[in-house]
Amino acid sequence: MAIVQQIIFIAALGVTAWLIFQRIGIIGKTIRLGKDEDRTDQPGRRLSIMMRVAFGQKKMFDRPLIGFLHFAVYAGFILINIEVLEIVLDGILGTHRIFAGPLGGFYRILIGFFELLALGVLVSCTIFLIRRSVLKVERFQPARHREMNGWPQLDGKLILVFEIVLMIAILTMNAADSALQNLGSAHYPPAGEFLVSQWLKPLVSGWSENALIAYERIAWWIHILGIFVFAVYLTYSKHLHIALAFPNTYFSRLEPKGEMKNMPEITQEVKIMLGLETQTGDAAVPERFGAKDVADLSWKNLMDAYSCTECGRCTTACPANITGKKLSPRKIMMDTRDRLEDVGRIMLANKGEFVNDNKSLLGDYIIEEEILACTTCNACVQECPVLINPLDIILQLRRHKVMDEAHAPGSWNMMFQNLDTNQAPWKFSPGDRFNWASALADSDAGNNSTQS
Amino acid sequence: MSETAYRVPTMAEMAANNETPEVLFWVGCAGSFDDRYKKVTVAFVKILNSAGVKFAVLGTEESCTGDPARRAGNEFTFQMLAMSNIQVLDMYNVEKIVTACPHCFNTLKNEYPALGGNYEVLHHSEYLQQLIDAGRVRLQGGEVFKGKKITFHDSCYLGRANDVYEAPRHVLEALDADLVEMKRCRTKGLCCGAGGGQMFKEPEPGKKDVNIERIEEALQTGADTIAVACPFCMVMMTDGVKNKEKEQSVKVYDLAELIAQAKGL
Numbered sequence: 001m002a003i004v005q006q007i008i009f010i011a012a013l014g015v016t017a018w019l020i021f022q023r024i025g026i027i028g029k030t031i032r033l034g035k036d037e038d039r040t041d042q043p044g045r046r047l048s049i050m051m052r053v054a055f056g057q058k059k060m061f062d063r064p065l066i067g068f069l070h071f072a073v074y075a076g077f078i079l080i081n082i083e084v085l086e087i088v089l090d091g092i093l094g095t096h097r098i099f100a101g102p103l104g105g106f107y108r109i110l111i112g113f114f115e116l117l118a119l120g121v122l123v124s125c126t127i128f129l130i131r132r133s134v135l136k137v138e139r140f141q142p143a144r145h146r147e148m149n150g151w152p153q154l155d156g157k158l159i160l161v162f163e164i165v166l167m168i169a170i171l172t173m174n175a176a177d178s179a180l181q182n183l184g185s186a187h188y189p190p191a192g193e194f195l196v197s198q199w200l201k202p203l204v205s206g207w208s209e210n211a212l213i214a215y216e217r218i219a220w221w222i223h224i225l226g227i228f229v230f231a232v233y234l235t236y237s238k239h240l241h242i243a244l245a246f247p248n249t250y251f252s253r254l255e256p257k258g259e260m261k262n263m264p265e266i267t268q269e270v271k272i273m274l275g276l277e278t279q280t281g282d283a284a285v286p287e288r289f290g291a292k293d294v295a296d297l298s299w300k301n302l303m304d305a306y307s308c309t310e311c312g313r314c315t316t317a318c319p320a321n322i323t324g325k326k327l328s329p330r331k332i333m334m335d336t337r338d339r340l341e342d343v344g345r346i347m348l349a350n351k352g353e354f355v356n357d358n359k360s361l362l363g364d365y366i367i368e369e370e371i372l373a374c375t376t377c378n379a380c381v382q383e384c385p386v387l388i389n390p391l392d393i394i395l396q397l398r399r400h401k402v403m404d405e406a407h408a409p410g411s412w413n414m415m416f417q418n419l420d421t422n423q424a425p426w427k428f429s430p431g432d433r434f435n436w437a438s439a440l441a442d443s444d445a446g447n448n449s450t451q452s
Numbered sequence: 453m454s455e456t457a458y459r460v461p462t463m464a465e466m467a468a469n470n471e472t473p474e475v476l477f478w479v480g481c482a483g484s485f486d487d488r489y490k491k492v493t494v495a496f497v498k499i500l501n502s503a504g505v506k507f508a509v510l511g512t513e514e515s516c517t518g519d520p521a522r523r524a525g526n527e528f529t530f531q532m533l534a535m536s537n538i539q540v541l542d543m544y545n546v547e548k549i550v551t552a553c554p555h556c557f558n559t560l561k562n563e564y565p566a567l568g569g570n571y572e573v574l575h576h577s578e579y580l581q582q583l584i585d586a587g588r589v590r591l592q593g594g595e596v597f598k599g600k601k602i603t604f605h606d607s608c609y610l611g612r613a614n615d616v617y618e619a620p621r622h623v624l625e626a627l628d629a630d631l632v633e634m635k636r637c638r639t640k641g642l643c644c645g646a647g648g649g650q651m652f653k654e655p656e657p658g659k660k661d662v663n664i665e666r667i668e669e670a671l672q673t674g675a676d677t678i679a680v681a682c683p684f685c686m687v688m689m690t691d692g693v694k695n696k697e698k699e700q701s702v703k704v705y706d707l708a709e710l711i712a713q714a715k716g717l
Contacts, residue, residue, distance in 0.1 A: 257612055266528060317640070319662045325657070378612040378613055403525060409653045416526050424481040431512060
């Protein structure tokens with residue numbers, strides 16, 4: 001019987017590892033579709049940002065209560081993995097609580113600590129689930145935010161239910177285990193009562209040894225298979241952020257937020273037009289200006305998309321969204337990921353090669369009205385707890401719309417024309433630019449400025 | 453003040469006299485052409501004069517920095533303007549620039565280096581703070597603003613874009629007024645709605661204009677003066693006040709205007 005369990009376990013572990021490996025492969029491949037961008041300078045500063053923002057979750061504590069609850073889930077998730085190591089070893093070797101012997105009395109303390117974390121995760125996830133389902137937090141409501149319709153809303157709740165089930169399984173499993181120890185059951189050597197699960201023992205009091213063994217085994221399997229399914233599910237879900245938050249913060253932008261990326265491919269042409277340079281040979285004309293599809297964005301924009309956990313802090317800070325415009329920075333990130341997932345599926349179906357499906361990020365996922373509504377205020381960039389930059393994507397899409405498609409609102413075209421001819425966005429003569437100074441000659445300058 | 457002769461030397465005049473200014477005052481398009489913001493330009497020039505700062509302007513040799521074109525996606529026009537400006541600035545060996553426009557400030561400071569233009573660039577809030585700290589601008593008495601409530605509206609291109617939050621507040625504190633904050637301020641400050649090229653087009657359909665959302669918040673503070681530090685914010689906040697029919701009781705001023713008023717300039 002034990003050997004059958006071992007074989008099933010090893011098979012499940014193998015399938016899980018294979019599935020995750022496949023997913024990492026395709027996610028990595030789609031991220032690498034993006035353009036090169038060097039984000040390896042200043043490693044010390046980058047490491048410090050990652051430690052503070054991802055590891056220390058600095059920005060989550062902007063809202064202290066939510067920050068604390070989220071930290072409880074995060075700490076539980078990281079540390080309980082040490083116990084998963086024991087479970088995996090037990091599963092492969094057919095042992096039971098393999099660490100109990102070597103660790104002696106410390107084992108009980110360790111498991112007690114994990115149980116405390118598990119309780120923290122259980123309580124936090126329950127509160128989160130209530131917040132999402134009952135309290136109707138505005139930024140999660142599909143009625144107000146169309147990008148939350150369907151799967152994203154379900155995804156957010158599913159993961160919480162998952163965690164709750166896993167934590168209940170581990171706590172009740174320990175309670176049954178402890179009861180079996182009391183009965184002197186052969187397979188359950190004394191490891192002691194644990195900090196939290198001892199209070200759950202009354203639930204199984206009076207159960208027969210066989211019933212307890214059955215429950216302990218079922219809970220053990222639910223817990224570990226749950227973790228395997230969770231790990232695979234994660235790669236399809238918004239919860240990928242638990243892994244990508246680290247590289248995503250490490251490779252975040254270090255320049256001032258106001259600085260837009262330069263387009264050096266245009267500089268040479270401008271220099272020739274201004275007579276600063278003479279045409280040497282045939283200048284390489286870029287095939288496309290700005291970004292129309294995911295492959296035109298940088299790899300970091302694409303990693304941003306996979307790192308987004310759809311919390312919507314960006315969208316609730318966005319002035320365009322607050323005032324009812326179609327733009328939602330969260331939707332920009334979700335659309336970018338949706339497009340990447342679609343591209344990944346096409347690649348998988350065609351031996352790793354992308355085959356044109358006549359769709360593009362701009363047009364089929366994100367529409368012009370959204371990107372035009374942006375005030376470039378950087379509120380979304382400021383808000384993101386994992387340093388995602390939706391603005392960078394918006395501006396690259398705008399560049400495509402305006403330069404490549406030559407499609408801009410009429411009043412912007414007027415503005416461009418004024419800039420080209422008068423060097424000012426309004427229709428004033430460049431010769432009048434210094435006229436304001438004449439007001440200073442008047443004694444009462446403030447009330448005497450000329451009307452135009 | 454009629455006896456005071458204010459001087460606005462140009463870089464060309466300075467160069468002709470073999471002189472070098474301490475700082476170039478970059479006026480910007482709004483500061484040059486917009487009737488409301490020309491008053492800010494004049495106020496700032498008066499302050500520079502009274503502080504004895506040796507400054508100069510480019511006059512008709514100045515062009516738009518290209519910010520609105522770049523934000524609207526037109527990189528060609530941006531780079532054309534930027535390169536021309538860099539040529540002019542380098543011709544005069546300009547090293548230090550001050551401007552009253554956060555958009556010019558951001559572009560000159562952060563985006564010209566990639567095109568070969570490297571200057572020390574300050575926003576006028578930072579420069580005013582330096583003048584106050586150095587004792588070159590003294591505000592005595594403080595009768596003008598005593599007991600007045602002032603709220604400061606953060607400009608995105610000063611605040612989040614460049615992390616300048618404290619300089620404008622230090623300048624306002626020098627007025628001895630009662631500085632009150634809006635609910636959304638500093639890193640959380642709400643945009644006026646004009647950045648990113650929005651100044652030059654109609655907003656997309658929605659349920660409200662951004663400046664109305666912001667002015668409601670500003671009015672909630674009970675301030676009688678809304679201080680701004682950006683020509684676009686000035687337009688949006690002023691329109692907001694008009695929309696709420698509060699022009700009589702609530703005034704929108706730039707930092708430089710408030711300092712000039714306090715000094716009786």
